[in-house]
Amino acid sequence: MPKIVVKNPLVEIDGDEMTRIMWAMIKDKLLLPFLDIPLEYYDLHVSNRDATEDQVTKDAALAIRRHKVGVKCATITPDAKRMDEYKLKKQWKSPNGTIRAMLDGTVFRAPILVGNVRPVVSGWKKPIVIGRHAYGDVYKNAEIAVPGAGKAEIVFTPAGGGEPIRKTIHDFTAPGVIQGLHNTDASIESFAKACFTFALDQKIDLWFSTKDTISKTYDARFREVFQAVYQAGYDAAFKQAGIEYFYTLIDDAVARVMKSEGGFLWACKNYDGDVMSDMLASAFGSLAMMTSVLVSPDGCFEYEAAHGTVQRHYYKHLAGEKTSSNGMALIFAWTGALRKRGELDASPEVVRFADTLEKAAIATIEAGEMTGDMARIAEPKAKAVLNTEEFLDAVASRLRSML
Ligand code: NAP
Ligand code: MG
Numbered sequence: 001m002p003k004i005v006v007k008n009p010l011v012e013i014d015g016d017e018m019t020r021i022m023w024a025m026i027k028d029k030l031l032l033p034f035l036d037i038p039l040e041y042y043d044l045h046v047s048n049r050d051a052t053e054d055q056v057t058k059d060a061a062l063a064i065r066r067h068k069v070g071v072k073c074a075t076i077t078p079d080a081k082r083m084d085e086y087k088l089k090k091q092w093k094s095p096n097g098t099i100r101a102m103l104d105g106t107v108f109r110a111p112i113l114v115g116n117v118r119p120v121v122s123g124w125k126k127p128i129v130i131g132r133h134a135y136g137d138v139y140k141n142a143e144i145a146v147p148g149a150g151k152a153e154i155v156f157t158p159a160g161g162g163e164p165i166r167k168t169i170h171d172f173t174a175p176g177v178i179q180g181l182h183n184t185d186a187s188i189e190s191f192a193k194a195c196f197t198f199a200l201d202q203k204i205d206l207w208f209s210t211k212d213t214i215s216k217t218y219d220a221r222f223r224e225v226f227q228a229v230y231q232a233g234y235d236a237a238f239k240q241a242g243i244e245y246f247y248t249l250i251d252d253a254v255a256r257v258m259k260s261e262g263g264f265l266w267a268c269k270n271y272d273g274d275v276m277s278d279m280l281a282s283a284f285g286s287l288a289m290m291t292s293v294l295v296s297p298d299g300c301f302e303y304e305a306a307h308g309t310v311q312r313h314y315y316k317h318l319a320g321e322k323t324s325s326n327g328m329a330l331i332f333a334w335t336g337a338l339r340k341r342g343e344l345d346a347s348p349e350v351v352r353f354a355d356t357l358e359k360a361a362i363a364t365i366e367a368g369e370m371t372g373d374m375a376r377i378a379e380p381k382a383k384a385v386l387n388t389e390e391f392l393d394a395v396a397s398r399l400r401s402m403l
Helices: 017-031 046-051 055-067 080-085 095-103 185-202 218-233 235-241 250-259 270-284 311-318 328-344 348-366 388-402
Strands: 010-014 039-043 069-072 106-111 128-132 142-146 150-156 165-172 176-180 205-210 245-249 264-268 290-295 301-305
Touching: 010 055, 010 328, 017 311, 017 328, 017 388, 039 055, 046 055, 055 069, 055 095, 069 095, 069 328, 095 290, 095 301, 106 185, 106 270, 128 185, 128 270, 142 150, 165 176, 185 205, 185 218, 185 235, 185 264, 185 290, 205 218, 205 250, 218 235, 218 245, 245 250, 264 270, 290 328, 301 328, 328 348, 348 388
Parallel strands: 010 039, 010 069, 069 301, 128 264, 205 245, 205 264
Antiparallel strands: 106 128, 106 290, 142 176, 150 165, 290 301
């Protein structure tokens, strides 16, 4: 069979530990035998980040800006232990944080559904995608432990002179705590654009929720910015695509999510997204079945697995033991990127290959062939519990028969 030609470059960002091992297997078994693809390769192995003073991470982000589509393996975010382990010069920053900042992007997480793992919420039939605003609020706050009686105020001092604006938070008569939060219109606007872009891309409804009945200025600003961005740039496109933008209170949203059948994007403020994304991941089954895509407001896409480098399995692998690590989220990172590349290049055969690979992977699990993490939660029980490589081989043989 002749290989399918991918016209334009895809930015490939390699990573660490067990995901690096699986990354190479996925390329060898599931991609390169079928695709003639120009890959622009960046090696974010922690030792190479160290050797390049982390320049390779910045180069990778710039490459995504240039080519619009990238796919990333999981990477170590070094702490003191990792500095020792890999003899690093520095505790380099999280590559995901660096790339997100350079692309001004928003992360969307979506579960992969298979018929033999039912979500905990039985009504959920389709994925619920979470978009989390990743700037400001309680994650960039100022806090004071109030030692005793006194007046707590918030003060804004204009840079160009003029009267400061002040408000009393509380007149303390005894010890307590205070906290100051902020966000910027620019960041909320980027977040809104990324959410509308993603919903349109996927042709799914967009829900957004805050607590603006209580927070009549702060949360209300989020609602207003979303509404303004929607009216100015997306209203017509949403109507044409037959999808809806729906705003509601966060508590109403939570209640509706539970009773919904899924199939929409839920845009969340920073804290709500932190909490709700972990709840959704565990309710849908497993972190190994969660994909993640970074979308910039100007339409760049970076696909990855939501999980980390699976360190515990890697040490087993180094010790010569067989591991049963699940490659699904990494496979779907590649199919997400290939589908997007195919769409941008107007190459339906590339889009079709991505669809077929996803179907082959899902069909493998649904046929009862799966890794250990899935075998623990599948119903009916697994027919075969496979190791890391056997599972990818099983997907490859299904893929061959489907192409
Ligand atoms: P992790 O890689 O997400 O793995 C945590 C545990 O979840 C694993 O030990 C395993 O459980 C299970 N698991 C995750 N992915 C799996 C898969 N594909 N197949 C089977 N089981 C899977 O988190 P970690 O081991 O705590 O973190 C390792 C490194 O990843 C850290 O250095 C961190 O900085 C990095 N990290 C990177 C990213 C990223 O690049 N996006 C995200 C998060 C963390 P069992 O051990 O019970 O089998
Ligand atoms: Mg969390």
